[in-house]
Every structure is written in structure tokens, then in C-alpha cells.
Amino acid sequence: MKINRIKELKPLVQTRFLNMYDAKYKNKNGNEKSWMIASRKGYEALADKYFNGKSDEVDAVVIAAFHEESKSLVLVRQFRVPLNDYVYELPAGLVDDNEDCVITIKRELKEETGLDIIKINEQLGSKQLYLSPGMTEESASLVYCTCGGDLSTKYLEEDEDITPILVNRDEAKKLLNKVEKMDIKAFMVLQSFVLFGEEIFTC
Template identity: 35%
Template sequence: MATINSVEQLTENKFVNLFHVKGENDKGHKSNYFVASRCKTKEDLMITTGKNVADGVSIYALCGEKHDKVVMVRQYRYPINTYIYEFPAGLCEPGEDYHEAAVRELHEETGLVFHPLDVDSMYELPRFSSVGMSDESVAMVFGYADGEITDKYQELSEEIQVVLVDRAEAKRILKEEHVAILAAYQLQHFIHDEEPFAFLH
């Protein structure tokens, strides 16, 4: 396993920071690595703590009388300068558990009320979103949503359109649109599984 020799914080931003990591792997190769992180300081990095703590949540919510639609957002993202289809998501507040964060974030982004399922923890444990360049970790929360869609709770910085996706539209999105990888995998289940949450039982 590689040895990390030093970590230098290069930025001090609210939502993401850049760290310069110097290390040497077990082949003797010396590396200069740059890590993007949600952490505010190098003391909070997983490099330092060894702990995988969820930065945020991604919400897989079914809605409709027959629970035959998935709540998605079509959101503008600066890194790709276009729109991408994603699940509603957001950062966890200090002391907030996954379900609390998911209820809050779904309501803020869509206006809908989220009812999380009580599932085995292995399905909700935080997973790494892009570990080649970031230690960002996201917990997936599953459940049902109802209520009225509105954008009145969205932040001014957000450019989000709420979309209720049935199986036919899910196929079109996967064929024709930019889709976040986590959402793409779940949409594949949604299209083919008669009971979309069967894998949770």
C-alpha cells in the first residue's frame, strides 16, 4: 500500500476544496496527487481520519398511485456546461442522518414529501462517487414521494427542472440524454424489474 508523505491544502472554499498529496507507492513510484474534497480542512480528510463519512445523499424516490414513476431532476452542471439527469441529492448537515437529509433535500429541490424505507444498512452505506479524484462519499436513500411539485424552495444558484419518469421515458433518457452514473444504473433496474425495490428485500 502507498505511503502518504504530505498533504497541503490549496483552497478554502465552502463546498469543495483542493488538496495536494505527495506519496510513494509499493513499487517505489513517487506521486504528486490532487484530491478534491468536501472537507474544510486536511484534518477532516479520509486520508487523515480513515473514516468514510457521507458528505451527502442521493434519493431514489418512486411516486404515483402505482409507484410507477421515478423522481428525477434535470439540472445544469458547470463542469459539463449542459444539463444532466440525476436523482435529487444534496449535502448532509452536521448531525443529520441519511433519512433526515433525504427528506429535507427532496423537499427543497422538488417540493415533494419523502417517505424513506427502512432497509438493511448495507444498501445505504456511503459509497464513493469518483474516487479517482475525490473522497466524496454519498449515501443512497430509497423511498416513496408524494405531494405537489414546486421550485419555490430551490436555491437561487440552482437550475433544476423536476421530472417524473415512467419506464418509457427512462429508456429514452438512457438512450438520448446525459445521465449521472448512479441514476443510470438504478434506471436500468427500474426499467426491467417489475418491483423496482425488490432488491432491497
């Protein structure tokens, strides 16, 4: 049976997209300690999860997409304010309240790249992975899929500074060897693509 070590949750900062909490918890020796938690969830939702046993819902989707016509992996190069720079990533986006992840996947891939889903591989990926568990309980569903169409930026929101990119296997290998800022999820999928090619999307 799971033991709840968190005894108290105090909101520190509440904003539209990110919240900060001070969590009082018992360490392995039974001593009370504090831990700073960043979360996309509001206080009531997070408290329900910690104290009332509410199920842990996925916050986002991360999309490993293979473009069938060009035999290429889909990446985006996006400006991220915390880095004050551009970074290579996989297409991704937040799941709306009570939204089916398949709807999120189709919407976010279209919005960030202009491409359309052909097929989602239900045997690969994971329904819930944790992104930085030392800082946040935020989780994402990693999805492998095939897609088609032409790259476009016309569906981007005003504050999104994104360039969609198609990289074939040789280009992926070169990109891995360049000194570029890269998201760890994109790095791992790129590495798998270089090693195994399109098989990682179809096995």
C-alpha cells in the same frame, strides 16, 4: 492492518465548497509520488482522516425515489456549470455537519422536487459509496424510498436551476435511448427501473 501511504498533505486552494490538496504518498514500490486530491473537507478534517484515523463521514445523499401515485421514478434535470448544460440526475444534496442522513434525505427531496418521503427502504442502497475515487474521497449514501405529493419548484434555492420530473417505466426506457447528458447514478437506477419496475424499491 491498513497501511497509510499518504505521508504529507499540502493545501493548494481552499474555498467554501471545494478544496484542492497535493498529497505526497508512497507507491507500491515505495517511491514517493504526488497526487492531486479534490475534497469538500477542510484541511483539519481531511488530515484527521488520513493521519489520525478519524472515521470517514458521508458527504452527501443520493435519492432513488418511487412516486407511489404515478408509479414513477423521480428525476431532476439540473443545470451544472462544469458541463455548461443540463443533465438528468437523481435528487441529491450535501449532509450538514453532524446531521442525521434521514433529515438530509427529507430536506433535499422536498427542496428539489416538492415531494414528501413516505418510507425509506433500509434493506436497499448503501450507507457509503465513493463517487470518483481517482479524484476525490467524497462519498454519498444511496437511498431507496417511496414518496408522494405534487411536483414543485417553490422550495429551490436561488442558484438551483432544477426541473423535477416523474418518469414511468415506458418513459424511462425512452429516456435511456435518447442522446441526453445523464449522471451515471441516474443511468444505473433508470436501467434497473426499466428491467424490474417498482420491485427495486420494495424488495
